[in-house]
Amino acid sequence: MKDLDELRQGIFHGQKRAIARGLTWIEQGRYEGKLLAQQLFSHAGHAHVIGITGAPGVGKSTLVNTLTLHLRNQGFKVGILAVDPSSPFTGGAILGDRIRMQDSVMDTGVFMRSLASRGHLGGLSRATFGALTLLDAAGFDKILIETVGAGQSEVEIMEMAHTTMVVLAPGMGDDIQAIKAGILEIGQVFVVNKADRDGADHTVRSIRSMLALSSEHPDWMPPIIKTVAEDGRGMEEVSQALERHHQYLIEHGLMDRYRWSQTEHVIEQAVSDLGERLIRQARLNSDWAKRVIDVGEGKIDADRVAEQIWHQSVQEE
Ligand SMILES: Nc1nc2c(ncn2[C@@H]2O[C@H](COP(=O)(O)OP(=O)(O)OP(=O)(O)O)[C@@H](O)[C@H]2O)c(=O)[nH]1
Ligand SMILES: [Mg+2]
Numbered sequence: 001m002k003d004l005d006e007l008r009q010g011i012f013h014g015q016k017r018a019i020a021r022g023l024t025w026i027e028q029g030r031y032e033g034k035l036l037a038q039q040l041f042s043h044a045g046h047a048h049v050i051g052i053t054g055a056p057g058v059g060k061s062t063l064v065n066t067l068t069l070h071l072r073n074q075g076f077k078v079g080i081l082a083v084d085p086s087s088p089f090t091g092g093a094i095l096g097d098r099i100r101m102q103d104s105v106m107d108t109g110v111f112m113r114s115l116a117s118r119g120h121l122g123g124l125s126r127a128t129f130g131a132l133t134l135l136d137a138a139g140f141d142k143i144l145i146e147t148v149g150a151g152q153s154e155v156e157i158m159e160m161a162h163t164t165m166v167v168l169a170p171g172m173g174d175d176i177q178a179i180k181a182g183i184l185e186i187g188q189v190f191v192v193n194k195a196d197r198d199g200a201d202h203t204v205r206s207i208r209s210m211l212a213l214s215s216e217h218p219d220w221m222p223p224i225i226k227t228v229a230e231d232g233r234g235m236e237e238v239s240q241a242l243e244r245h246h247q248y249l250i251e252h253g254l255m256d257r258y259r260w261s262q263t264e265h266v267i268e269q270a271v272s273d274l275g276e277r278l279i280r281q282a283r284l285n286s287d288w289a290k291r292v293i294d295v296g297e298g299k300i301d302a303d304r305v306a307e308q309i310w311h312q313s314v315q316e317e
Helices: 002-012 016-027 033-042 060-073 091-098 121-137 152-158 175-178 200-213 236-252 254-284 288-296 302-316
Strands: 048-054 078-084 110-116 141-147 163-168 189-192 224-226
Touching: 002 016, 002 121, 016 033, 016 110, 016 121, 033 091, 033 121, 033 236, 033 254, 048 060, 048 152, 048 236, 060 078, 060 141, 060 236, 078 121, 121 141, 121 152, 141 152, 152 200, 163 236, 189 200, 189 236, 200 224, 236 254, 254 288, 254 302, 288 302
Parallel strands: 048 141, 048 163, 078 110, 078 141, 163 189, 189 224
Antiparallel strands: none
């Protein structure tokens, strides 16, 4: 496919239009998007993927913006994905994010994109995986994924990050909420944002005592950093903590292990796509109704039917 080849070349050269187009294909769940992500996969695996999660309004987008400027000053190329599983209802929030992130968007070493759930949530995590692959292959050194905390789909998305940063803010009672939602287990770096407000030290202390109780982190003790995302205070400490965690992952062979399981995931996805394709074809076949009847009457096991469908498709190829 000529289109696809051109697009791939554009992405390798970091062209924003090609990146945007590829991301749209992927987000829409199009076949070309899937092909593209598969072809780009072997060129990915270099970026440090950083998840940023936390309750609504704690300042994640502001932090992403300020951190991006900071990382740019250090010479990193930064890709940003704002993932919003509940998007049909919060189009306004996404627009807000976009506007807030304008500072970053003007720069060619930064690419920002919101991903929304078009239909089912499985589609969103798949689109996020594809988008990560694309940005990684396009040469972004740091990829930041922002998502609102705690639901199953968010946890799934945070599992795509090498380093997960949990953001809290004082006085929202979300120290307790975070603990309830099990968010402490997924964080390797903790940020108490809005440290210009009262109660930041209290939030730091409650995180610290919860972390002391948890045995989830045998080698890595997650740092807890106070920030004021609006004026950049604490951003140097945040970027240092992220860098230290990245080094930790490299030294312990965990980046390689992560890449291995991502590759396994790609294969698993292809196998499950194949299964879906087989069943779609089988349903169109003239003997489908007979198969349904036979299984219903116990004339044949469903497993045998699955094997027949598989053999049939191999013969047809
Ligand atoms: N006082 C104070 N306000 C802040 C700080 N950081 C962000 N805010 C404000 O907090 C509000 C929410 O910030 P966002 O960055 O949109 O928060 P968010 O976590 O991305 O919100 P959602 O995406 O809706 O979950 C905005 O009005 C920000 O201006 C801070 O350090 N101090
Ligand atoms: Mg936000």
